[in-house]
Amino acid sequence: MNIIVCLKQVPDTETQIKIAADGKGIVTDDIKWVMNPYDEFGVEEALKLKEKFGGEVTVVGLGPKRVTESIRTALAMGADKGVLVVDDALQGSDSLGVAKALAAAIKDMPHDLIFAGQRAVDEDLGVVGAFLAEFLGIPHVALAVKVEVAEDGKSAKVHRPVEGQTLVVETPFPALITTQKGLNEPRYASLPGIMKAKKKPLAEKSLADLGLDPAGFGESARKLKIVKLTPPPERKAGKIVEGETPAEKAAALAKLLRDEAKVI
Amino acid sequence: MAQGVWTVAEQREGEIRKITYEVVSEGRRLADALGQSLTVVLLGNGIKDKAAALAQYGADKVLVAEDQRLETYTTDAYTAVVAQLVKAEEPAMLLMGASVQGKDLSSRVAARLDVAVAQDCTAFAVEDGNLVATRPIYAGKAYAQVTFEQSWPQMATARPNVMSVNEPDASRTAEVVDAQFQLDDGELKTKVVEAIKDASGKIDLTEADKIVSGGRGMKGPENYAILEELAQVIGASVGASRSAVDAGWRSHTDQVGQTGKVVSPNLYIACGISGAIQHLAGMGTSKVIVAINKDPDAPIFQKADYGVVGDLFDVVPALTEEIKKMI
Ligand SMILES: Cc1cc2nc3c(=O)[nH]c(=O)nc-3n(C[C@H](O)[C@H](O)[C@H](O)COP(=O)(O)OP(=O)(O)OC[C@H]3O[C@@H](n4cnc5c(N)ncnc54)[C@H](O)[C@@H]3O)c2cc1C
Numbered sequence: 001m002n003i004i005v006c007l008k009q010v011p012d013t014e015t016q017i018k019i020a021a022d023g024k025g026i027v028t029d030d031i032k033w034v035m036n037p038y039d040e041f042g043v044e045e046a047l048k049l050k051e052k053f054g055g056e057v058t059v060v061g062l063g064p065k066r067v068t069e070s071i072r073t074a075l076a077m078g079a080d081k082g083v084l085v086v087d088d089a090l091q092g093s094d095s096l097g098v099a100k101a102l103a104a105a106i107k108d109m110p111h112d113l114i115f116a117g118q119r120a121v122d123e124d125l126g127v128v129g130a131f132l133a134e135f136l137g138i139p140h141v142a143l144a145v146k147v148e149v150a151e152d153g154k155s156a157k158v159h160r161p162v163e164g165q166t167l168v169v170e171t172p173f174p175a176l177i178t179t180q181k182g183l184n185e186p187r188y189a190s191l192p193g194i195m196k197a198k199k200k201p202l203a204e205k206s207l208a209d210l211g212l213d214p215a216g217f218g219e220s221a222r223k224l225k226i227v228k229l230t231p232p233p234e235r236k237a238g239k240i241v242e243g244e245t246p247a248e249k250a251a252a253l254a255k256l257l258r259d260e261a262k263v264i
Numbered sequence: 265m266a267q268g269v270w271t272v273a274e275q276r277e278g279e280i281r282k283i284t285y286e287v288v289s290e291g292r293r294l295a296d297a298l299g300q301s302l303t304v305v306l307l308g309n310g311i312k313d314k315a316a317a318l319a320q321y322g323a324d325k326v327l328v329a330e331d332q333r334l335e336t337y338t339t340d341a342y343t344a345v346v347a348q349l350v351k352a353e354e355p356a357m358l359l360m361g362a363s364v365q366g367k368d369l370s371s372r373v374a375a376r377l378d379v380a381v382a383q384d385c386t387a388f389a390v391e392d393g394n395l396v397a398t399r400p401i402y403a404g405k406a407y408a409q410v411t412f413e414q415s416w417p418q419m420a421t422a423r424p425n426v427m428s429v430n431e432p433d434a435s436r437t438a439e440v441v442d443a444q445f446q447l448d449d450g451e452l453k454t455k456v457v458e459a460i461k462d463a464s465g466k467i468d469l470t471e472a473d474k475i476v477s478g479g480r481g482m483k484g485p486e487n488y489a490i491l492e493e494l495a496q497v498i499g500a501s502v503g504a505s506r507s508a509v510d511a512g513w514r515s516h517t518d519q520v521g522q523t524g525k526v527v528s529p530n531l532y533i534a535c536g537i538s539g540a541i542q543h544l545a546g547m548g549t550s551k552v553i554v555a556i557n558k559d560p561d562a563p564i565f566q567k568a569d570y571g572v573v574g575d576l577f578d579v580v581p582a583l584t585e586e587i588k589k590m591i
Contacts, residue, residue, distance in 0.1 A: 013522055013542050017405040026406070037523055094380060121522055123401050123408075125383050130339075130371030139340060139453040142368050145516070157457065161517050162364040163281075163468035168458035169338075175454075181523045182516035223415035224380035227396065229406045232548065238569040240560075249572050250582030253554065256570055258590055261552045263474070263531040264498060 001055035001153050003046040004106055005079065006116040006132070008036040009063055009070045013121060023228040035070040038117025040186035041179035045147060046115055047078045048184065053153050055112075056080045060105055062090065062098055068202065075197035076189030082202040083109075089207055092219030095123075099131030101217065104210040107136060112153065114176040118143050126178075133176040141169050145182040266416045269295040270355040272346060273306045273318060274365055276337075280314050282429075282471060283361030285321050287422050289430040290388060291359050292322030297390040300356065303327055305349060305443070307342060309335035312440065319438035321430050329443040333452065336459075337365050340452045343372040345445045350377060352444070355417045357395050359388075362421035363470070370421050381419040382410050384526070386426045386549060395420060403522045403545030424471050425528040426549065462517075466501045469520065474500035474531040477520055477547070478508055481536015481557065481576055485513035490577070491535060494584045497591075503527065503547075505537045521546035535576045539564025556580065 011017075011031045018027040035043075046057045059074040061067040062085040071082035085105050090097065106114065114133075119126030133140035145166075146159035155172045161182075171177075189197070207214050215221065241256065243249035257264045271291040273284045288304055295302040304323040306315060308330060315326035329345050346369065350358060358373075360366035362384040374381035386407075387398040394411050395418040401408045412418045462468075469475060476495045478488055488502065495502050504514035506521055520527055522542040532550035537543060539555070539562055547553070548567065555568035556576045565571040572579050 011402070013403065013545075015402075017402045019406060026402070096375075096378065096380060099375070121403055124399075124403065126367060127371040127374065127381060127383060130368065131375040134372055134375035140372070141339075141454060143364060160364075163471055164462050164465075166460040166462075167456050168460070169454050170457045171454045181519060222380075223413050224382060225411050225413045227409040227411055229401070229408050232400065232404055232407055235548075235553070235567050235569070238553070238555075238565065238567075238571055240565070240571045240573060246574050246578035247582045249574055250579050251586050253570060253572055253579075254583060254586035254590060257531070257552070257554070257587075261531070261569065263552050264587060264590065 001049060001053040001112045002110040003049060003055065003057045004109060004111045004114045005039065005042045005046045005057060005059050005074065006102060006114065006128070007039045007043070007059050007061045007070055007074060008117065008120045009033045009061065009067045010036045010120050010122040013037070019229045019231065024226045025229070033066060033069070035073055036117050036120045038119060038121070038179055041181070041183045042115030042117060043074045043077055043079060044184045044186040045179060047187070049113070049149060053149065058083065058109060060085070060102060062102055071202060072197050073189055075200045075202070076193040077187055078193060081200055084202065084204050085210070086204050087207045087214065089214035089218050092222065093217045094222040094224045095125055095127045095131055096223055097217045097221055099128050099135055101207065101210065101212060102128070102132050103135035104212055105205055112173040113156070114174070116176060116178050118178040118180045129176055129178040136176070138174045138176060139171045140176040140178065141171050142178045143180050144177045145180060147177060147183070266354045266356040268300050268303055268355045269298065269357045269359070270303045270305060270350070270417065271359045272366070272369065273304050274361055274363060275306070275308050275311060275314065278308060278311060280317060281363070283363050283366070283424050285429045286424065286427045287359050287361050288318055288321040288323055290422055290427040292430060294357060294388060294390055294395070298356070298393060301325060303355065305329065305346060307334045307345060315438060315440045319436050320432035320434060322436070323438045325439045325441060327441050327443045329445055331447055333447055336456050338452065338454055338456060339368055339372055340454055341447060342369050343376060344447055344451050345443070346373050347376040348445045349443055350417060358417040358419045360421045362423045366421045370419060374419050379415040379417065379419055380412055381421070383421050384423050385420050386423050388420065388422070394418065400549070403542070404548045423526070423528055423549070425473070469501050469503050469518065469525045469527050472501035472527065472529050474498055475503045475520070475527055475529045476500045476533045476535065477503035477505065477537060478535045479505035479537030480507035480511070482508060482513065487577070488513065490580045490584070494533070494580055497584055497587050500531070505543050534564055534568070535580055537564055538562045539567060
């Protein structure tokens with residue numbers, strides 16, 4: 001089975017965000033970059049399926065050169081090879097641009113199954129997986145917590161929680177599945193894994209390599225335009241509920257919730 | 265020229281979901297700001313009788329797409345129909361709920377139309393006839409105002425529980441129109457083979473009006489009984505921090521936070537939760553936050569409207585009793 005995992009590099013979740021002077025982006029100087037947490041689930045699931053069905057796992061990243069580190073991490077976990085779509089003209093692209101470039105990179109690679117994170121924890125848009133599937137003309141099933149691939153390796157039943165229930169969706173391959181928490185526990189890269197990863201193939205593709213016109217990408221081609229970024233609205237300092245005993249505190253809180261906050 | 269605001273209704277088993285009324289109400293406000301009409305697209309099977317309810321919340325027109333294959337949501341079928349209807353009538357704006365279904369459908373429709381979509385927005389405005397959407401990014405550590413460039417319809421989804429719902433007006437009526445569309449079986453690749461209902465029957469966290477959440481301070485799965493009891497009394501759903509989920513005390517569908525669910529209830533009661541940045545990411549847009557924690561320096565107190573410093577095993581049951589007395 002040939003499996004492709006899409007990977008994005010994002011600021012570590014502990015990162016404090018500083019809004020850049022132009023108010024349209026963030027200061028990226030001191031950021032620690034990590035693999036998008038949702039993409040780790042995709043890597044893990046692909047490796048598990050490879051263990052069962054054989055085949056090859058290819059990790060496809062897009063972004064600046066530093067994304068190589070995250071691809072190497074996935075290779076160290078056990079993926080077979082990596083591809084980085086990297087081009088100055090991609091800088092500032094919106095999700096449509098990113099998905100179009102990924103589609104161009106992936107369309108000629110053999111693939112039964114593609115994994116993508118359900119969203120990236122930077123822009124939190126959660127659209128690239130569906131966009132990519134649409135551009136490749138294949139079905140997608142979002143928010144998987146369980147993937148049961150049929151014995152013949154040609155279809156899967158995917159469990160996806162929607163509000164109040166879990167749907168089991170059957171999809172033929174090729175298909176794209178977006179991953180979320182609950183699907184699996186991503187493994188850590190072992191030391192031998194890290195050593196081996198250094199020798200695994202990692203190709204770079206520019207827009208020209210993919211036969212794409214740079215004019216269709218980058219800041220100027222954005223259809224979703226950022227007007228400005230602002231810090232989140234401040235929550236005003238709250239009240240500490242006073243009382244001698246837990247019972248007194250509870251009574252005071254109950255009153256506040258009813259009379260002041262009016263939520264009870 | 266693109267004209268009119270559209271929203272897509274969400275139904276399950278023939279019942280309109282609450283998020284639909286939130287989006288229709290917001291759609292009404294935007295349509296009024298533009299001086300244009302509001303159309304609600306309603307997809308399903310034998311669903312037309314629900315059009316009247318949509319009118320009461322502000323729809324001028326309800327475009328009903330009925331087909332057996334639209335009875336239950338599938339990405340393939342709904343995308344095919346919505347994209348066709350949009351192409352035929354060219355609305356200026358297209359809004360959906362940022363529910364699991366709405367995010368799924370809006371993404372795929374956007375790609376089919378080659379337009380942008382702003383997901384999970386917490387506010388909308390109209391400026392110079394264009395939609396300006398506000399959306400939390402970096403897990404709520406910043407807010408982005410976004411707009412659209414060469415992208416019609418302007419598409420966005422609204423985070424559940426954030427937009428206010430209009431008072432239904434029983435005297436309002438809407439024009440109800442049968443939508444014209446074609447659905448080709450060859451396009452329908454995925455199939456819902458089973459729908460497993462949550463045994464608890466509780467309201468999903470993303471839609472809950474109140475949430476009582478427990479973290480590592482709960483010390484074990486059995487102790488969630490005291491949260492369940494409080495939840496029962498105030499009509500809340502029970503959530504959890506990642507620590508509690510990773511410890512196996514609660515299901516991962518209960519996790520609130522950056523890698524869990526983003527919730528916006530009117531009341532969020534965090535019990536034995538420290539308030540790590542990744543947890544705050546999931547509940548920071550709650551209207552009223554209460555923290556119960558024995559550590560006075562826990563970061564959660566910085567975000568809480570009401571804080572109780574104390575042992576949750578004493579405070580929570582006492583709170584439950586107090587509220588029982590009140591109501
Ligand atoms: C990539 C990434 C993603 C993450 N995603 C999430 C996420 O989605 N959601 C999430 O929640 N976390 C997430 N985390 C984890 C997060 O960083 C914290 O580790 C987690 O939120 C801590 O959970 P907690 O508050 O329950 O536990 P702790 O931090 O251990 O806090 C327990 C609290 O309970 C209090 N306490 C203990 N006993 C009592 C008592 N008897 N009475 C009152 N108070 C008591 C303690 O004072 C303490 O403040 C993520 C982390 C990473 C790195």
